[in-house]
Amino acid sequence: MKIRVAYIEEPPFYGTGEDGAPTGADIELAEVVLRAIGVSAIEYQLTSFGEFLSGVQEGGWDMNVPIFATAERARHVAFSVPVWTLGDGFIVRRGNPKALTSYVAVAARSDARLGLIPGQIQFDAAKSAGVSDSQIVTFSDQPEAIAALLAGKVDAFAATAVGNRAAASANEALEAVAHEANKVGRAPVGAFSFSKSNHSLLRAVNDELRKYLGSADHRARMEKYGITHTEIDGVVAGSDS
Structure with missing residues (x-):
């Protein structure tokens, strides 16, 4: 059985290694889970965030690496059962x-420019906190946004705190700033995603995730x-639901 898995460039969760092969935490999780359910071949498809949902819906591939489940x-x-819970930064x-330590801090400074990727949950979070359209600069992916940050075109780029730590550690000119943990409601969770018609693969992946x-x-x-x-315990307790 061969399964096609789509991913984007967003280390440390997923990305393309120096050898040209996909790598990252969620790539490794996908490998372990799919091999455990009997998948003999895994084919990875590098795509853009904007094509994630439509691609799996239309049968371009069988499964997406985890993104926030909204x-x-x-x-x-x-969506599969959640595999991690992540705060923003x-x-x-x-x-x-x-x-700039929060979306509210960005909103309070009219001269602050925030880099965001449309469709990601950080975009809605920034807007909800009062960040204006004139303060937002959009990018197609993380590498493009970081290049703009280094060039001074934006003052901050919003993504997951974990991903930001990895990206900042690769460039001494940058640093990561984690937002204060959300004290109200459940923290955002991420999960693999599938076509709604692919019941058998979803069920098999969920069964293995609950065990693993x-x-x-x-x-x-x-x-x-x-x-x-911190990122795992919040979903393990609910992985059997």
Whole structure:
């Protein structure tokens, strides 16, 4: 059985390694789970965030690497059980010259420019916090946004705190700023996604995830990428629901 899996460039979750092969925490999780359910060949498809949902819907591939599971996205695709829970943060130039520590802080400074990827949950979070359209600069992916940040075209780029730490560690001119943890409601969770008609693959993946998530092997593999109990424990308790 061959399964086609789509991914984008967003380390440490997924990306293309120096050898040209896909790599990252969620790539490794996909490998473990799919091999465990009997998949003999995995074919990876590099795509853009904007094509993720439509691509799996239309049969371009069988499965997407984990993205945030939202009610709006669930109208179009079927999500697996959650595999991580992540807070937001910014990548800024070292020293954080405009003291941008939250979306509210960006909204309070009319001279602040925030880089965002349309369709990602950070876009809605920024708008909800009062960040104006004139403050937002949109990009197609993380590498493009980081290049703009280094060039001074934006003052911060919003993404997951874990991903930002990985990106900032690769460039001494940058630093990551984690937002304060959300104290109200459940933190955003991420999950694999599938076509709503692909019931058998979804069911098999969910069965294996329920057994594997939170195991010693799972935790050890994720820790290599900077994903710790903070990002795992919040979903393990609910993985059997």
